[in-house]
Amino acid sequence: MAYNMGLPVFNVVKSCFCTCPPKYNINPYLGRCAHNCLYCYAIKFPSFIGPTVPRLKLKEEILKMVKKTRLRLPVMLSDSTDPYQPLEKEYKITRRCLEVLANYGFPLLIVTKSDLVVRDIDIFKKTPTVVSMTITTNRDDISTLIEPNAPKPDARFSALKKVSEEGIPTVVRVDPIIPTINSDGQDLESIISRASRIGVKQITVSTMKVVKGLLPAIKRVNPALSWKLAKIYSDGEWIGGYKYLNKDLRLSILENLKNLAHKYGLEFATCREGFPQLNTAICDGTSYCRGSLNKFLNAK
Numbered sequence: 038m039a040y041n042m043g044l045p046v047f048n049v050v051k052s053c054f055c056t057c058p059p060k061y062n063i064n065p066y067l068g069r070c071a072h073n074c075l076y077c078y079a080i081k082f083p084s085f086i087g088p089t090v091p092r093l094k095l096k097e098e099i100l101k102m103v104k105k106t107r108l109r110l111p112v113m114l115s116d117s118t119d120p121y122q123p124l125e126k127e128y129k130i131t132r133r134c135l136e137v138l139a140n141y142g143f144p145l146l147i148v149t150k151s152d153l154v155v156r157d158i159d160i161f162k163k164t165p166t167v168v169s170m171t172i173t174t175n176r177d178d179i180s181t182l183i184e185p186n187a188p189k190p191d192a193r194f195s196a197l198k199k200v201s202e203e204g205i206p207t208v209v210r211v212d213p214i215i216p217t218i219n220s221d222g223q224d225l226e227s228i229i230s231r232a233s234r235i236g237v238k239q240i241t242v243s244t245m246k247v248v249k250g251l252l253p254a255i256k257r258v259n260p261a262l263s264w265k266l267a268k269i270y271s272d273g274e275w276i277g278g279y280k281y282l283n284k285d286l287r288l289s290i291l292e293n294l295k296n297l298a299h300k301y302g303l304e305f306a307t308c309r310e311g312f313p314q315l316n317t318a319i320c321d322g323t324s325y326c327r328g329s330l331n332k333f334l335n336a337k
């Protein structure tokens with residue numbers, strides 16, 4: 038990474054309907070994320086396959102980059118690996134990076150499936166932070182099937198409750214929804230009702246997009262599921278290198294979730310779906326640290 042450069046800017050892929058506002062993005066680990074989710078898009082990137090690699094020098098790199106970064110845009114951790122995967126307990130790469138970013142006044146956008154996130158609440162109180170927890174099902178059996186090494190839904194919800202109770206804005210990402218796997222209406226409603234009971238502000242939703250190599254990867258661990266998904270996506274559309282569900286099915290799934298979010302008084306957003314008209318808030322949660330963001334953006 039070039040040290041004369043500022044913090045790496047999140048790559049907004051407009052061709053894939055990305056509606057994220059400008060932000061920075063940091064992945065504290067390289068290689069395959071240990072949560073090993075069946076639907077993980079990161080397998081399409083060479084840096085995120087193979088053994089998990091902690092970036093031991095990242096804190097020092099960030100210390101150099103923040104001095105080259107004028108705009109205090111939010112910093113997201115992370116888009117292609119979980120910043121709180123098991124190795125983080127030992128290496129604390131994420132924590133060390135967050136300490137630097139908070140000391141330099143950068144707002145933080147945390148995206149995780151791990152209850153280890155509560156460890157860093159003290160840092161989240163130093164700078165405007167939004168914690169997004171990915172919860173794709175409320176059922177352990179489905180979670181085990183599609184997110185084999187990630188903490189179970191109960192652990193994620195209780196962690197999110199602790200974060201919310203500390204006054205830190207929280208978002209639940211039902212991301213992705215895989216038809217016939219985690220698309221059961223009762224299960225989805227139970228996620229949203231539980232989220233509303235613990236003070237979550239927003240639900241961000243997506244449908245699974247198939248990347249090259251994903252179905253063969255699923256086939257190696259679950260051939261029946263791979264065939265089923267191939268059939269479901271057979272009448273879908275390729276957009277920006279991703280195979281999307283057919284448009285009508287996608288819209289009906291998203292509208293259903295929007296109605297549920299509305300029913301429980303939560304804001305709603307979609308992630309890279311091409312239906313921004315459904316959104317009542319910004320997909321990545323920056324709505325909840327924007328106030329301070331404007332102040333930082335106008336900082337001289």
Ligand code: SF4
Pocket residue numbers: 070071072073074076077078079116117118119150
């Ligand atoms: S937690 Fe995220 S990055 Fe890690 S395997 Fe799952 S989808 Fe991929």
